[in-house]
Amino acid sequence: MTNFTVLDTKTHKNTRVMTGRGAKFGENIHLVPVIAAELNKLMLEYPVCLIKDNETGQFGLSALLGFEVGENLFLNEDQWEANYIPLHIRRQPFMVAVNSPAGAKPTPENTVITINMDNARVQEAEGELIFDDKGNTTPYMNEVNNQLATLVNGMIQTEAFIKTLSEYDLIEAVQLTVSFNHEDKRFDGIYTINEEKLKKSSPEVLTDLHQKGYLQACYLLMASIGHVQKLITLKRKYLTQNKNN
Amino acid sequence: MTKHIKNIVIVGGGTAGWVTAGILASTLKKEVDSGFSITLIESPDIPIVGVGEGTWPTMRNTLKNMGIRETDFIKECNVSFKQGAKFSQWVRGSKDDFYYHPLVLPQGYDSINLAKHWVNHNGGQSFSNAVCFQEAICELGLAPKQMITAEYAAVANYAYHLDAGVFSEFLKKHCTKTLGVNYVSANVVKVNSASNGDISSLNTSLNTELLGDLFIDCTGFKSLLLGEHFNVPFVSCSDTLFADRALAVQVPYENENSPIVSHTLSTAQSAGWIWDIGLSTRRGVGHVYSSRYISDDQAHQELLNYLKRSSVEAENLSFRKIAFNPGHREKFWEKNCVAIGLSAGFLEPLEASALLLVEISAQMIADKFPTNRTTMDIAAKRFNNTFSYRWERIIDFLKLHYCLNKRTDSQFWVDHRNPNTISDHLKEQLLLWQYQVPSDTDFEQLLEIFPAASYQYILYGMGFITEPNPLGISAQSQQVAADHFQQVVTQKKEHTSTLKTNRELLNKIYQYGLQRV
Numbered sequence: 001m002t003n004f005t006v007l008d009t010k011t012h013k014n015t016r017v018m019t020g021r022g023a024k025f026g027e028n029i030h031l032v033p034v035i036a037a038e039l040n041k042l043m044l045e046y047p048v049c050l051i052k053d054n055e056t057g058q059f060g061l062s063a064l065l066g067f068e069v070g071e072n073l074f075l076n077e078d079q080w081e082a083n084y085i086p087l088h089i090r091r092q093p094f095m096v097a098v099n100s101p102a103g104a105k106p107t108p109e110n111t112v113i114t115i116n117m118d119n120a121r122v123q124e125a126e127g128e129l130i131f132d133d134k135g136n137t138t139p140y141m142n143e144v145n146n147q148l149a150t151l152v153n154g155m156i157q158t159e160a161f162i163k164t165l166s167e168y169d170l171i172e173a174v175q176l177t178v179s180f181n182h183e184d185k186r187f188d189g190i191y192t193i194n195e196e197k198l199k200k201s202s203p204e205v206l207t208d209l210h211q212k213g214y215l216q217a218c219y220l221l222m223a224s225i226g227h228v229q230k231l232i233t234l235k236r237k238y239l240t241q242n243k244n245n
Numbered sequence: 246m247t248k249h250i251k252n253i254v255i256v257g258g259g260t261a262g263w264v265t266a267g268i269l270a271s272t273l274k275k276e277v278d279s280g281f282s283i284t285l286i287e288s289p290d291i292p293i294v295g296v297g298e299g300t301w302p303t304m305r306n307t308l309k310n311m312g313i314r315e316t317d318f319i320k321e322c323n324v325s326f327k328q329g330a331k332f333s334q335w336v337r338g339s340k341d342d343f344y345y346h347p348l349v350l351p352q353g354y355d356s357i358n359l360a361k362h363w364v365n366h367n368g369g370q371s372f373s374n375a376v377c378f379q380e381a382i383c384e385l386g387l388a389p390k391q392m393i394t395a396e397y398a399a400v401a402n403y404a405y406h407l408d409a410g411v412f413s414e415f416l417k418k419h420c421t422k423t424l425g426v427n428y429v430s431a432n433v434v435k436v437n438s439a440s441n442g443d444i445s446s447l448n449t450s451l452n453t454e455l456l457g458d459l460f461i462d463c464t465g466f467k468s469l470l471l472g473e474h475f476n477v478p479f480v481s482c483s484d485t486l487f488a489d490r491a492l493a494v495q496v497p498y499e500n501e502n503s504p505i506v507s508h509t510l511s512t513a514q515s516a517g518w519i520w521d522i523g524l525s526t527r528r529g530v531g532h533v534y535s536s537r538y539i540s541d542d543q544a545h546q547e548l549l550n551y552l553k554r555s556s557v558e559a560e561n562l563s564f565r566k567i568a569f570n571p572g573h574r575e576k577f578w579e580k581n582c583v584a585i586g587l588s589a590g591f592l593e594p595l596e597a598s599a600l601l602l603v604e605i606s607a608q609m610i611a612d613k614f615p616t617n618r619t620t621m622d623i624a625a626k627r628f629n630n631t632f633s634y635r636w637e638r639i640i641d642f643l644k645l646h647y648c649l650n651k652r653t654d655s656q657f658w659v660d661h662r663n664p665n666t667i668s669d670h671l672k673e674q675l676l677l678w679q680y681q682v683p684s685d686t687d688f689e690q691l692l693e694i695f696p697a698a699s700y701q702y703i704l705y706g707m708g709f710i711t712e713p714n715p716l717g718i719s720a721q722s723q724q725v726a727a728d729h730f731q732q733v734v735t736q737k738k739e740h741t742s743t744l745k746t747n748r749e750l751l752n753k754i755y756q757y758g759l760q761r762v
Contacts, residue, residue: 056757057392171762173395189393191762 004095004114009135012115017093017140018127021080025092025120028075030066032086035154036161036217041084043224045074047231050162050171050191059162059171059191061221064231067178067187073234087154091147093119106152113148161214168205170197170218174225178232180239192225193218247617250458251281254447256433256470257463258287260409260600261586263416265461265607267311270424272611284427285420286447286455293413293465298522298529299327299509299597300404302348305397307604313419315396316758319751321415323408323526326389326747328379328401330509330596336707338513338652344371344706345508346596347379348402350698352736353729360682360701362726365713372705376729378736383508385741388750396759400740404597406509406522406529429455436474443581443618444470459621461610462584466591471574471584479590481572485644485666487657488517488593490541491567492548493531496557505747511595513650514547515539516657520594521551525751533593538657541566569593573636578625581618583610590636595646598639601694606632635694641671642695642703649707678704682711 005011021027031051034042042048046063053060063086065072074082080089093116100110115122115130128140137145165171172194176187198218201209209215253269255262266285273281308318318324329347336342351359359376373380379401382389389403420426435448447455462470471477483489498505510521517534532548539547545564552559573590577583585606591599609628615621648667652658664672674687683697683704704711718726745753 052393052760054391054393056753057394057760058757059760166760169761171760173762 002116003118004097005117006097007094007113007115007130009131012130013135014124015115015122015130016124016127017130018121018123019140020078021075021085022078023072023075027080027089028070028072030064030069030071031062032065033088034061034063034086034158035151036061036158037150037154038084038087039217039220039224042086043220043227045082045084045227046086046224047227048221048224049174050165051189052191059166061158061162064190064228067180067185067231067235071235073231073238087147087151091144091151092116093121094144094148096148096152105156111152113145161212161217164209164212164214165193165218168201168209170194170201172197176228180235193222195222198222247619248458249617250615250621252457253281253283253459253461254455254457255283255285255461255463256447257465257586257588258285258413258417259293259463259465259586260413260416261465261588261603262287262461262463263413263420264307264600264603265463265585265610266420266426267416267424268307268604268607269611270420270426271311272608273614274424276614282427283425284429284455284457286429286431286433286449288432289430290432291465291467293410298409298524299406299520299594299600301597301601301604302402302404303601303604304405305399305403307608309397311416311419312423314761316754318415319525319754319759322412323524325406325505325523325525325751326507327404327406327522328383328389328508330511331383332511332513332646332706334513335511335518335646336649336651338654338658344702345373345380345383346699346702346706347373347377347383347508348404349377349379350402350696351376351701352733354698357722357725357729358682358684359726359729360705360711361714362718362723362730363705364682364711365718373702376733378733378740381737382740382744386504386507386746386748387741387744388507388747389744390750391744392750392753392757392759394759395762400744406524408524408526408529429453433469436470441580444474458581458618459615460582462582462588463586465587466569468574468584468588470582471577471579471588475579475582477579477584478575479570479572480575481570482592482640483571485640485668486571486592486647487535487537487661488533489569489571490536490544491531491533491569491594492541492544493529493565493567494548494552494559494562496528496530496552496562498527499556502748505751507747509597512551513652513658514551515543515655517544518595519548519551523747531594533595535657536568538655576629577606577632578628580625581621583625583628589632592640592643595643596639596695598643598694602632602635602639605635605694634689637668637670638688638694641668641674642699644668644671645700645703646707649704649709651708674700678709678711680712681714 034048039048042063048061048063050059051062065074074080095114096106096111097114098104098106098111129138130141132138170193171191174190174192176190177184255266262285266283270283329345331343331345333343363372363375367375382401389401390399394400421428431449431451433447434450436444437446439445444460449455460470462468505523505525512519514532516538517532519530519532522529532544534544549559569591571592574584577589586603613624615624644667647661650658650661683700685697687697
């Protein structure tokens with residue numbers, strides 16, 4: 001359920017946010033949207049890939065957490081077993097809303113911070129306060145503010161990055177077939193950068209990618225796909241444990 | 246030393262000319278290093294016929310190989326998706342009489358011939374509905390792909406409905422800007438011969454001379470080079486296919502949210518049939534008929550009646566009449582000249598074979614491109630053999646749509662059943678198919694234009710009876726077939742719940758574009 005309300009010192013005076021991890025907070029998801037600026041941290045833990053939006057067909061950047069809907073292999077009860085957790089997860093239950101016609105770029109002037117009052121984290125009994133007695137944002141909320149700002153700018157930059165990849169025709173589908181319990185399963189809809197095409201790009205294209213800072217992002221993205229192997233191992237471990245239980 | 250083939254001259258710039266230029270230029274560019282040229286000369290005075298508004302699924306590969314983005318093509322040529330044809334009133338002429346010829350092959354076509362099982366036991370379900378999911382999605386007006394489907398890829402096999410006039414301009418831009426095709430806007434005033442009878446050059450209305458090693462005649466019904474210059478005889482097939490007139494009209498949609506039908510509607514009339522195709526911007530409707538059976542006025546009236554039934558106000562529409570003689574040239578490649586498009590021949594719009602022939606003719610020239618004048622004679626001989634066979638098979642396949650009718654309401658339909666109007670080859674096939682279902686082994690060539698599956702859709706759609714095998718079908722084979730029939734049911738359920746309507750998908754493509762991968 002979602003019920004986004006604009007953050008307000010009076011309305012949310014006593015509102016608290018539980019900051020723990022777990023499926024009870026809706027973290028049992030197999031894909032999480034990420035931004036290119038996170039790639040250097042993400043690539044140490046997660047396979048990051050390009051995924052199409054069902055409605056628009058447009059590519060977005062996502063970290064892969066599992067193989068099917070509802071499966072987050074990094075989640076173990078209330079532990080998220082990784083050294084880095086994507087911003088999109090950490091900023092919950094807050095969101096930036098753009099108070100402008102569709103398509104307008106978010107700026108400090110046209111954006112507001114909203115909170116999803118139906119989110120399981122939100123209540124008044126335990127967790128972090130958003131505002132202190134004087135109505136100032138708490139250190140916790142300041143941190144969230146920073147995360148939101150990073151995300152908003154990062155999403156614009158990520159969109160531009162993907163647009164460039166698409167224009168230079170560097171994106172390719174990943175052929176992924178994995179065997180679980182002796183049954184081959186094919187996973188479609190995962191895309192990454194075609195390494196051969198990138199290598200063979202003209203000097204002009206490579207210079208352009210380099211100057212925009214995209215070349216490094218390309219290599220981080222390609223390298224991260226190797227973590228699919230880690231996901232397979234995690235899933236097999238999980239399946240074995242379940243069998244034994 | 247024998248002369249190398251380097252300079253290609255294409256005469257005529259309709260869809261045939263530009264599709265040919267695009268296929269040749271893109272294929273040669275990939276294959277050879279350099280040193281060839283392709284020049285297209287187009288008359289500024291002669292309008293294109295531009296009736297061919299339906300394509301085959303082959304067009305997807307043709308455009309992809311030319312390096313065209315499907316998104317650009319869809320947006321710029323008012324394209325919509327075509328998933329086959331729905332034939333109404335072709336069998337008995339009654340209102341509820343219809344069948345589909347979908348573009349998706351029968352389920353498991355590579356490994357099993359489901360027709361065998363269907364003729365044995367079908368529980369009253371139509372052939373097309375039993376063996377394939379496409380009719381179900383067409384009936385709901387759903388698109389053959391999703392936004393996440395890559396350009397040119399499909400959920401359900403599809404072709405296009407397009408605006409032929411705009412398509413020519415679109416290809417012209419791509420050919421001249423990206424593929425290096427030279428363009429001359431002028432009339433051909435004289436054809437010059439070499440001593441061996443080849444065409445050596447063309448004089449143009451700009452007082453220039455256009456030299457070439459290979460000339461491609463895309464001059465439409467005029468057939469300027471093959472017909473007029475080389476006098477290659479025309480073989481009429483009006484004894485078999487009776488249609489010789491078309492009356493075409495462009496019909497606006499009621500409003501911008503009107504559904505766009507995802508297949509060609511083909512509705513039989515008293516002496517022909519009406520096509521109705523949905524583009525993204527308008528409908529293209531036309532009556533193709535035989536002037537031996539009805540007058541132009543009657544044909545016009547039947548078209549008006551059809552339009553009235555879909556509540557179109559026809560008063561302000563402009564109708565265009567096209568007369569043609571169904572048939573083809575005796576051969577298509579003579580000396581150093583090949584005819585592609587209407588200049589080679591035209592049968593009628595049924596099954597959209599015209600544009601397909603352009604594609605496969607140009608592709609064969611590109612694939613077997615002669616390096617010199619000696620090998621050109623071999624290429625010509627093989628081209629002529631292949632295409633004589635192909636024209637015969639297309640004539641047979643079109644005739645099949647007519648000769649299986651059971652109508653008694655007009656002489657046109659009665660005469661189409663007359664055995665004297667059916668080729669011996671088709672008669673033999675029909676005899677065979679009374680006792681065994683069509684299979685790809687019933688045909689001689691590896692690359693048949695219409696596979697046995699197409700014949701199955703038409704035959705069983707029209708109520709043709711094949712006797713079940715008197716020896717029965719093994720339990721094992723029945724089990725395999727049952728699994729395939731079940732898969733069709735599953736696919737219908739899945740696709741009808743996930744696919745959007747044609748209109749919705751096209752709107753999204755306009756807004757976001759499809760991805761290349």
